[in-house]
Amino acid sequence: MEKVSFVPGKRKYLFCADKQGMEILQPVIDLVIEKKLPFELFSIEHPVFEWLSKQKMGSFLYVAMEWDKLHAMKQLAEEVGFSAEEMQYIGYGGQSENVFCCRCHGITETIWQEKLEINCRHCDLLLEVSDHYSSLKNAYLGYVAKL
Template sequence: MDSATFVPGKRKYLFCTDEKGGAILQSIIDQVVDKNLSFEMVFIGKVQFTDLVAWLSEQRMGSYLYIAAHWNQLKAIKQLAEEIGFSEEEAQYIGYGEKEKNVFCGRCHGITTIDTENTEQVEVDCIYCNLRLEISNHYSRLRDAYLGYVAKL
């Protein structure tokens, strides 16, 4: 996701972001402030990871979490939020910058990482078994990867 949407009716709004992510979330933050709703904000990079764990752990049910960060950081923070108990319905994760895409090999179950700059790339060679894979649009959250089917020759 590359943009955030305001979700009304929450007990409290939580913003976890860096400077660039804050600009992405600014319209949501403005709505929360204009409506005089309860919120807290934490800036990534200004707090230690253990402090972020503590902050997320002390939040109450009914809170809604927005995380906006570079793709490299977003994955780890999202995993942390899910481990603490935030569900997909209680959070939005907004990434920016270059993103890598993982492709799961159906033969050897290895995961090959490709750069998403080339959005036209539809095939890749598995780095483990060298099988030519066609990248599908089927995504596995468990594997954090798209399924790679055997490419037709």
């Protein structure tokens, strides 16, 4: 698992995580408290979009949660306007998901990772895993990855 690291010089520190994720972030939270820096903890059980969108520029966002949730969270943060330099993500665990191949229509089972690209188990095509879940196929749709 990746290690969380403290990024100095930010106006405010935001920690967004589930229960296990908070434990992962704890070393940095402790440090921020020790340095008496402004921070906010946010549990993902609450609507996160509203909370994120009212944050001011110069805040730094830490996120720690399961890989599958993390992916959605990342997109949300980007929508709100956080750039890659203003966030740090730690993913853990993860459940296996099915990915539907756009070329051969085969199903490949994969564990959610940060890099959502896999090779189709059937035709070896490099697939980019999308957010589109097909309940019909019981799988996420995989598109041809852009190289």
